[in-house]
Amino acid sequence: MSEWLESAIARAQGINDWLAPKRAHALELLANTKWPTRKTEAWRYTPLRPVERTQAKVITDKVELLPVAIAGLSAIELVFVNGQFDQTQLTKTLPEGVSISLGSDLDTAQQTEALHTFSTIKPERHIFGLVNDALAQDVVVVTVAEGVEVTQPIRISSLLSQGAESHTRVQVTLAAGSRLTVIEDVQAQGDSFNTAFVEYKVAANASLEHYRFALQTGSNVSIGGSHFSLHDHAKMHSTLVGFGSELSRLDTDIIHAGEFADAKLNAMYLLDGKELFDLHATVEHAMPNGKTEENVRCIVADRSRAIFNGRIHIHRDAQKTLAELNNRNLLLSDKAEINTKPELEIYADDVKCAHGATVAQIDKQALYYLQTRGVSRSKAQVMLNFGFINELIDLMPNAALAEWIRPIIRERFAQMEVK
Amino acid sequence: MSNTKSLLTIKDLYASVEEKQIIKGLDLDIKPGEVHAIMGPNGAGKSTLGYVLSGRDGYSVDSGSVTLDGEDLLEMETEDRARAGLFLAFQYPVEIPGVSNLEFLKASVDAQRQARGEDAITSADFLKEAKAACKQVNLPVAFLKRGVNEGFSGGEKKRNELMQMLLLKPKLCILDETDSGLDIDALQIVAEGVNSQRSADRSFIVVTHYQRLLDYIKPDFVHVLSDGKIVKSGDASLALELEAQGYAWLQKEPVEDELEG
Numbered sequence: 001m002s003e004w005l006e007s008a009i010a011r012a013q014g015i016n017d018w019l020a021p022k023r024a025h026a027l028e029l030l031a032n033t034k035w036p037t038r039k040t041e042a043w044r045y046t047p048l049r050p051v052e053r054t055q056a057k058v059i060t061d062k063v064e065l066l067p068v069a070i071a072g073l074s075a076i077e078l079v080f081v082n083g084q085f086d087q088t089q090l091t092k093t094l095p096e097g098v099s100i101s102l103g104s105d106l107d108t109a110q111q112t113e114a115l116h117t118f119s120t121i122k123p124e125r126h127i128f129g130l131v132n133d134a135l136a137q138d139v140v141v142v143t144v145a146e147g148v149e150v151t152q153p154i155r156i157s158s159l160l161s162q163g164a165e166s167h168t169r170v171q172v173t174l175a176a177g178s179r180l181t182v183i184e185d186v187q188a189q190g191d192s193f194n195t196a197f198v199e200y201k202v203a204a205n206a207s208l209e210h211y212r213f214a215l216q217t218g219s220n221v222s223i224g225g226s227h228f229s230l231h232d233h234a235k236m237h238s239t240l241v242g243f244g245s246e247l248s249r250l251d252t253d254i255i256h257a258g259e260f261a262d263a264k265l266n267a268m269y270l271l272d273g274k275e276l277f278d279l280h281a282t283v284e285h286a287m288p289n290g291k292t293e294e295n296v297r298c299i300v301a302d303r304s305r306a307i308f309n310g311r312i313h314i315h316r317d318a319q320k321t322l323a324e325l326n327n328r329n330l331l332l333s334d335k336a337e338i339n340t341k342p343e344l345e346i347y348a349d350d351v352k353c354a355h356g357a358t359v360a361q362i363d364k365q366a367l368y369y370l371q372t373r374g375v376s377r378s379k380a381q382v383m384l385n386f387g388f389i390n391e392l393i394d395l396m397p398n399a400a401l402a403e404w405i406r407p408i409i410r411e412r413f414a415q416m417e418v419k
Numbered sequence: 420m421s422n423t424k425s426l427l428t429i430k431d432l433y434a435s436v437e438e439k440q441i442i443k444g445l446d447l448d449i450k451p452g453e454v455h456a457i458m459g460p461n462g463a464g465k466s467t468l469g470y471v472l473s474g475r476d477g478y479s480v481d482s483g484s485v486t487l488d489g490e491d492l493l494e495m496e497t498e499d500r501a502r503a504g505l506f507l508a509f510q511y512p513v514e515i516p517g518v519s520n521l522e523f524l525k526a527s528v529d530a531q532r533q534a535r536g537e538d539a540i541t542s543a544d545f546l547k548e549a550k551a552a553c554k555q556v557n558l559p560v561a562f563l564k565r566g567v568n569e570g571f572s573g574g575e576k577k578r579n580e581l582m583q584m585l586l587l588k589p590k591l592c593i594l595d596e597t598d599s600g601l602d603i604d605a606l607q608i609v610a611e612g613v614n615s616q617r618s619a620d621r622s623f624i625v626v627t628h629y630q631r632l633l634d635y636i637k638p639d640f641v642h643v644l645s646d647g648k649i650v651k652s653g654d655a656s657l658a659l660e661l662e663a664q665g666y667a668w669l670q671k672e673p674v675e676d677e678l679e680g
């Protein structure tokens with residue numbers, strides 16, 4: 001066990017609040033969990049040295065930080081600053097049927113329910129999920145009432161100042177037939193370390209539009225997850241945009257807990273320098289008639305490293321499942337690294353399941369075509385890289401977010417050195 | 420006309436693709452405003468010529484010279500050849516999903532204006548020009564928003580090439596089998612577009628297998644390309660002769676030569 005984990009456990013043992021049963025359970029599991037090494041499959045390509053060496057500390061003094069503005073987006077702002085829920089930044093008037101509460105402010109019955117939900121969505125195999133269970137600072141619970149269609153997105157921002165450590169946790173419940181858009185965003189200054197987990201319960205016929213932006217770069221260490229439980233006829237459409245940092249790791253779990261659920265996940269990550277980004281996406285088809293479509297695209301430049309593990313597990317009863325996983329990667333340098341591993345486990349016999357993973361260099365024919373029109377080779381390369389990712393941006397349902405992220409990605413490509 | 424300076428001069432050009440020589444001693448001289456048709460059987464090197472002139476990777480010049488407006492074309496990068504006024508309309512235009520046609524067109528025009536030392540065109544002005552060009556080649560304006568050639572039919576791709584030509588206003592256009600895969604209506608639209616661009620300072624090389632296109636685009640000269648060199652040149656009537664005779668005579672002649680020798 002690492003020193004870092006030992007001290008984390010010691011710190012967690014001192015906390016006594018409404019989450020105590022959850023914390024105790026996590027500590028028990030952590031005590032029996034081996035610190036991941038290169039031999040641990042889930043962490044094979046992502047060394048934890050940056051965590052072992054982190055000097056980040058929980059900062060309890062109040063720090064003023066504001067989330068970046070997104071033009072054209074009018075969102076309900078839910079802001080964590082260094083792990084603390086900033087009530088002053090919470091949008092004052094919430095739409096009818098929407099509630100956003102600090103877990104400690106809930107009544108006992110609500111807390112019991114929230115605790116129960118916590119134990120049903122995020123799988124217990126994520127070691128930093130357990131760390132987050134044990135060390136969670138402020139926990140926020142969001143609910144949307146039955147049949148309520150919320151047009152204003154909720155934006156969950158986790159802001160970290162220089163050298164800060166934070167552990168944030170949000171639970172979002174969409175009651176039957178409701179509709180909601182959630183944007184998760186981490187904005188971290190240097191030498192920070194955070195775990196950020198959000199769990200979504202999407203009840204029958206409810207529909208979730210989800211975004212996760214992991215654009216923090218540099219010396220930040222960020223480990224988190226978005227976990228979804230889909231019930232009968234539930235729908236989700238998720239978009240992930242990631243840049244790398246010293247260590248960025250994200251786990252996505254989609255559980256088809258009901259029939260006829262429909263999940264789409266479009267993920268794109270663009271790495272430069274010595275950055276690392278690791279996405280583990282797991283889909284559990286536990287029930288019949290579910291549908292999943294995953295598109296994961298990655299571009300690596302310089303000496304960066306990308307990891308993708310895409311697991312689709314179709315249980316024995318999950319007949320008539322349709323699942324598709326497509327992973328395409330572009331290498332811009334021969335020192336960059338892509339580790340991709342699609343994993344299909346299929347125990348039902350009447351399913352359609354397809355997967356593909358490709359690693360390629362830039363399309364030479366397209367490059368030549370652009371050059372014959374007078375576009376310089378370097379500019380053409382940037383255009384093609386952008387196009388590769390832009391195909392997925394075009395699929396983002398929220399136009400304001402698409403317009404916001406496009407120039408950010410374009411700028412990143414312009415800076416990437418092609419070797 | 421003979422006093423006018425040449426726009427393109429190819430002298431004794433030899434070029435190879437992957438070590439296989441395809442162009443074998445080609446000479447061609449084109450003056451501003453002329454339309455030259457290059458005809459010939461499959462495998463004669465027709466498409467190779469366009470690729471060599473545009474500087475495609477993998478197409479290497481073994482010997483000979485090519486000048487455009489007096490400048491050594493072979494010394495230039497592909498993009499600089501385009502900026503110098505060379506335009507190649509592809510037989511099979513490339514699909515580029517994710518890059519919008521409008522972005523692609525604007526980047527091309529911007530690069531060429533910049534190379535000429537002109538100010539960048541504003542997005543609003545460019546959109547106006549692009550819409551007008553769409554109309555001229557009979558492509559719906561919605562095609563500007565789509566990925567470059569993405570999911571376009573054969574005819575739409577050819578019209579998109581033509582639209583690029585309208586916007587880039589090149590000095591020398593090489594149309595590489597622009598007629599292939601087009602029905603008669605699409606062919607007429609493309610031909611009208613080309614004809615509208617004919618002017619005293621713009622020249623064309625029309626590469627084609629069939630005479631049909633030349634009913635609509637009247638060439639000043641017709642050349643027959645065979646085994647990497649021009650074996651016969653004439654005026655527009657040569658195309659009609661070829662139509663009547665086919666290309667079989669090309670294969671026969673060398674054999675007879677051998678017998679005589």
